Amino acid sequence: MSLSRLGCRFRGPCRGGRGPRLRWSHVRAITYTPTMVSMEALRARQPKELLQTDVFRTVPPEDLTPTDLADLASAEVATNPAKVLEIYRRHVMSGGMDATVFIRAFAQLGFLFDPNCFFSAADRQILTRHKHFRCLAHDLWKVREDLPDAVVPLLLYSMNCLDYRCAPLLPQLLEVTRRHLATWRVEALSLLLHSIASLGIGGTSPLIFDDAAGHRSGDFAGLTAKLAQELALRPFEEDSVQDWARAAFGMVMAEDYDVEGPEGHVLPLLVARACELLPTKTELENSGWAQFFLYQTLYCVDVEKPACEEAVKRAMPMWIQEVLHHRWLDHIVLLAQPQGADEMQRDVDRCLQRTNTQALLNCSFGREWDEQHCWFAGFLMEPKVALECDSMLPLGMGRPRPSGWLALKSRVARKVGFRVVTLHDCFWRHLTEDQKDEQMLRMRAQMGYQHDPGLEKIQKKIRQTPHTYKGLETKRKEWTPQPGPPSDDTAFT
Structure with a gap:
């Protein structure tokens, strides 16, 4: 910057009258151009994270995969989902892309x-919507060529547990499943059948996925039927009651009642093999999830009336049916129901409250003459309307498909006389609050919803604190509790 910019304009001689007269307004500042950049100047301009790395190191870094696998197997990480994602992120940030991790x-x-x-359904949904978990699923898709075929049952079972349908990865997993039908063991066949049916990608309806480029995959319809037929060909194993019962319930979810093997219908054969491994009442009561699978299979067969109904009922001894019937409410169904409401169900419940819509949350339903109900509707409204919430990811853009459990529940509800409305999260989450309320009012009109004014008056919330300025509250009670029912002594006098 010149001195004139600083207000220095000297036109006279220097002090003492020495030297020529200089016009300081024409003097320019001298610029300095360094011929070499110093290391101090570079380090001052580098980010801190780059200063921790020696870019001139010639020795490659040590393989981090064994360390990451050891940390994943540690006790403090094995039971903490956040720690698992932390180890995964550390592996990726270190430059690793090992499919094993x-x-x-x-x-x-x-x-x-x-x-x-012990996690609730909402906890599972919070995890699957987390950015790091979705990055993990994306990295699995990127290394799909390095995935061994033996891990396909494990990955499908994990998706089933997480209620997470990874559409870009599923075509390859299903193709491997179809290619190795004759080589899977009984445990793998049963696990594959139940997992695919639970994810809602079983049955005979068309099953086509969209890849990342927008192209359509091949049709994987009928894969659960092929798995069931392969199970019917396998010899009977004495130590797999869970496998046979799980496979039978998987066929029920996929609606594969009419699948036939070399000896006729496959479903009665699977039920008979599971019941043969339960010779006593004690073993039946200690069989865990096998009780749930067998009783639900029996109930669904009785409601949906397939061609193999009589064969399934004859395959299950009567004493097993009686024990399961007596133990259902207290020892089986309470342990089998998911704990807590999911995120979408909470949001729909808030919408129902805003629109003053009467609905019972997680209410049991069944046939009018049933002694006990085996199913629970997401929301139950009058007259006989079941509102269900589907949180499963769609097969592609604008192509939702509910889970196998929700599809089976909807079929049973329609069979017993209910009208079923399914809300898909892939559409619902993109609506504003006003749009959600408008959709709910429109559904109420289409379903013939009936409102009970008397019930509304009973359920109306009463203000517990006075609505006035502080210091002006009234001292007199403005409400009294409702009178209780008359006692037995005075009821008939």
């Missing part, structure tokens, strides 16, 4: 949220 992390998260876990 991705498989172990994804499977470990799946086992943490299995049906016997």
